[in-house]
Amino acid sequence: MKKPKIAWITDTTSSLSKEFIKQHNIHVIPLHVVINDKFYKETIDITEEDFYNRMKNEEGKFQSSQPNIGDIVDLYEKLKEEYDFGIAIHASSTLTGTYQTSVMATEMAGFKLFAIDSHTGSYPLSFLVKRGVELVEKGVDINEVVTQLNALREHTRLFLVPSNLDQLHKSGRVSGSQKILASLFNIKPILSIEDGAAKIKDKVRTEKKALAWLVNNLKDDLHSKKVQKVAIVHANDRERAAGLEQLVNETFPHIETEKLMLITVAGVHTGVGTLGLSWVNE
Template identity: 80%
Template sequence: MKKAKIAWITDTTSSLSKEFIQQHHVHVIPLHVVINDEFYKETIDISEQEFYDRMKTEDGKFQSSQPSINDFVELYRQLKEDYDFGIAIHASSLLTGTYLYSVMAAGLEDFKLFAIDSQTGSYPLSFLIKRGIELVEQGLEIHDVVAALNDYREDTRLYLVPSNLDQLHKSGRVSGSQKLLASLFNIKPILSIEEGAAKIKDKVRTDKKSQMWLVNKLKEDLESKKVQKVAIVHANDLDKAIRLEKLVNDSFPGIETENLMLITVAGVHTGVGTLGLSWVCE
């Protein structure tokens, strides 16, 4: 029996390396960041480093935008010539319309697509794609692969700690009075991506306490679950990320760690200097 040709599709919120994308022929649709009304394709027209450098030094509006449905229509028109079907895993549908456009475009082009709303982004999204490819290579039936990936969604963790509330204020997520109080008392809100939405999980004072909060959350999961790898996510503050990575390594010597730059469409809202921790329970 002929083996089915499967196309893997995602978007730039997945934080996949160029090497992995090329090796596994993953098709990546870029989201956009908008700087003073000028559109840039994420990771193509502007790198994370360039974006955060500009956010730090320039005044103006920094926004994000989903891809157009035409981006997906063109992709699926090409893919249906060479592939039997596709598996698409996208950023949370509550945070971007990317997933919806992907599904709609596949329908318009009559391209068979198994679409998964990851309900997250960044490292957990990359985990789902890598695990999905592994499961297919192991010979699992496609419906079992999709079911397994959907199950993993409840076990993804992504916590972010903005260095200040400037961008959250500019994007309308917090009021001016909240920003002022947080600045006066050095309050750090801790954001979590849960069930597809961004929620404030806690508020602590000082960077040190926020980092301990993150490590303690990881410790809670490790008491009953298995975690093989932890990603330290940062918005162009490598020194702070290295300190958090050391804290994780010292606390849990057996766990692999990785440093990742925070995807720019998230950094639009959380700002330069954001630090986070992410993992998936297995």
Template identity: 75%
Template sequence: MSKAKIAWITDSTATLSKSFIEKHHIYVIPLHVVINDEFYKETIDISDQEFYERMKTEEGKFQSSQPSINDFVELYKKLKEDYDFGIAIHASSVLTGTYQSSVMAANMEDFKLYAIDSQIGSYPLSHLIKKGIELVGQGLDAEEVVSELNALRSETRLYLVPSNLDQLHKSGRVSGGQKILASLFNIKPILSIEAGAAQIKEKVRTDKKAIAWLASKLREDLETKTVEKVAIVHANDLNKAAVMEENINENFPGIETEIMMLIPVAGVHTGVGTIGLSWVCE
């Protein structure tokens, strides 16, 4: 019996390198960022850096939008010619309808698809994809891979610290009163993506305290679990990211670190200067 030919599908919220995408023939459907009602395909029509630079200097509305279902229909129409089935891992279905569109399009095209709602995005989503490819390489079948990845979802961590509440206020995530109070007292909320949704876990007054709180969460996980790599995410503030990386390297010398840009569809809500920490427990 010949080995099944599997297509891997994800969306642009997965922070995968271009070389990894090409090497493993991963099909990436982009989400959109919307600047003053003009749509841009994330990573294609606009780079992350360009998006954040415009957000910092331009007035107006910055929003995000999921891909069109037609993007998936066209993709699955092509894939069913060359592949036996697909494994799709998408950003949290609570935060975007991308997962639902992907599943619907596969049904419309009668393309066999194993779809996983990662319940997250950014670095943890890329980790799930890499883990899935690794498991297939080890000889696991699609059902076993899906089961393993679904179990791993509860071990993903993504914490974000917005530099201010301007964007959260504009996108309707906090009220005007909360924003005024936060700016008066210089309060920074620490957001966590859990069970697919963003929750405020803590409120601190300085970046230093935010970093200390994030480090304490990593330390808690390390008491009972293994973490091989930590991603420092930033919304176009490399200096802030470097300070955090230095802190992690100092306190957790055995852990690999990587600095990466926060995906714009998340930055739309948290704003320029957001800093964050992410890891997956094994």
């Protein structure tokens, strides 16, 4: 029986390396970032680093936007000619409409697609893509691959600590009075991506306590679960990210770590200087 030719599709919220994308021929749909009403395609017109530099140094409105459906239809029309079907793993449908747009586009193009709403983004989304590729290469049945990836979504962790509440206030996530109180008392909200949505998981005093909170949550999972790698995510603050990575390495010397720039879809709300930890329980 002839082995089916499968196209892998994701979006720029997956934070996959250029090497992995090239090696496995991943088709990456760029989301848009919007700066003062001007649209830029992520990773094509603007890098995450450039975006955060501009957010830090420019006044104005910083937003994100889902891809144009016409661009995705064009992609699927091309893939239809070359592949038997596709597997698309996208950022949480609660945080961006990319998943819904992808599903609509595949129907318009007549391209057979197994679409997965990752319920997350950033490192956990990259993990799901890599695991999917690995399972297919092992010859696992496509329906079983989708089942396993859907099950794995519930075991992802992504926690973020904004350096301040400026951007959360601008995007309407916190009120002016909340911002003032947080600043006065040095309160750090800890955000969690759970069931596809961003939630305030806890509030602590001082950044030191916030980072200890992150490490302790990882420690709790390690009591009963296996974690091979931890990602330190940051909104263009390499120095503080290196400090958090050192803390993780000292506490858990057996776990591999990597540093990732925070996806701009999250960064438009949490702002420059956001730090976080992410892992997947296996």
